Amino acid sequence: MKDLAEILAIARHVGWGAADILQSYYHGTAKDLNLEIAYKQNEPVTIADITASQYILEHLQAALGNEDFAYISEETYTSPLNQENSSQWVWMIDPLDGTRGFIEKTADYAVHIALVKETRPILAVVVIPEAEKLYFAIKGQGTFVETRDHRQPQQLSFTPDTRQIEDFTAVVSRSHRNQKLEYLLQNLPFANHKAVGSVGCKIATIIEQQADVYISIAGKSAPKDWDIAAPELILTEAGGKFTHFDNTPLQYNTDDINQWGGLLASNGQHHEILCRQATMILQQWDNS
Incomplete structure (x- = not known):
């Protein structure tokens, strides 16, 4: 098997290629301009996704071949992972x-490519085409981050942050909201809320220090492995944290593709306190 640096170079090249395809549809230069919007479990799917x-x-x-790796893409996934593959190396692809942001032209869309070893991501690419x-x-x-014009990557790290939770900005979903999440956000003392689509775009706003915290609470559905794995690794390797509300790490490539419960991503400041506060507030919700 190739080493991780070689594999990453391939994934970066593929990520830019996928971004080109998506932008051709987004900006109306694709040969077939009909997005052919369909719905899968109440979520839109377009010809651009496929x-x-x-x-x-x-x-x-x-x-890379199929001998060492299994490949799981949102658009091809059909069955529980433990039935679909037995590989310890699995590509998780969104x-x-x-x-929705792609269709509505908000520019909030991303390409996620993550390589998971056993249950944890070890390599990730997130492309924000726009x-x-x-x-x-x-x-x-x-x-690291690169642009099309500047292929020399720049390492990211958070500058020291002395602010309190009351000064934080929470990045929140444009569409995936439920009453429990609204209750939690209303009762956490964040100064501002910033609405952004795509988990990858949300995490990028934290890395770029335009926001500080992202919270997800599963409702009737939950984020999937391919939604979270790549964004998690780029955040944590930049110095942030991404855990369950009980501060335990996320697990991927298990017998359930869903990431149930509460998830909290942050710039790493006050992370444990935020997890405890979120847990206490949801206990109040459950007892009300």
Whole structure:
């Protein structure tokens, strides 16, 4: 098997290629301009999702083969992971995270490509096409960002932060909201809320220090592995944290593709306090 640096170079190249495909649909230059919007479990799926998924899978498999790796894409996933593969190396792919924002032209959409070893991500690429930025990370080596014009990557790290929770900005979903999440956000003392689509875009706002915290609470549905794995690694390798409310790490490639419960991502400041506060507030909700 190739080493992780070689694999990352392939994933970065594929990430930019997928971004090109998505932008051709987003800006109306694709040969087929009909997005053919359909719905899968109440979530929109377009021809752009499918075309980008096919591109990513074909190019990763051509470069890396199927002997060492399994490949899970949102657009091809059909069954529980423990039935679909037995590999300890699994690619988790969301070819278009933030399809609603893509359709509505908010610019909040991203490409997620993560390599999970056993149950944890060890390599990640997140591309924000409209920002012309690609974030990438290998476990233990930090997070870097590159643009199309500046391929020399710049390492990201958070500057020292002496602010209190009351000064924080929470980045929140444009569409995936429920009453329990609204209650939690109303009772946490954040100064501001910033609405952003796509988990990848939300995490990028934290890395770029435009926001401080992201919270997800599963309702009737939950974020999937491919929504979270790549954004988690680029955040944590930049110095942030991404855990369950009980401060335990997220697990991927298990027998459930869903990330149930409460998830909290932050710039790392006051993370444990925020987890405890979120847990206490939800206990009040449950007892009300």
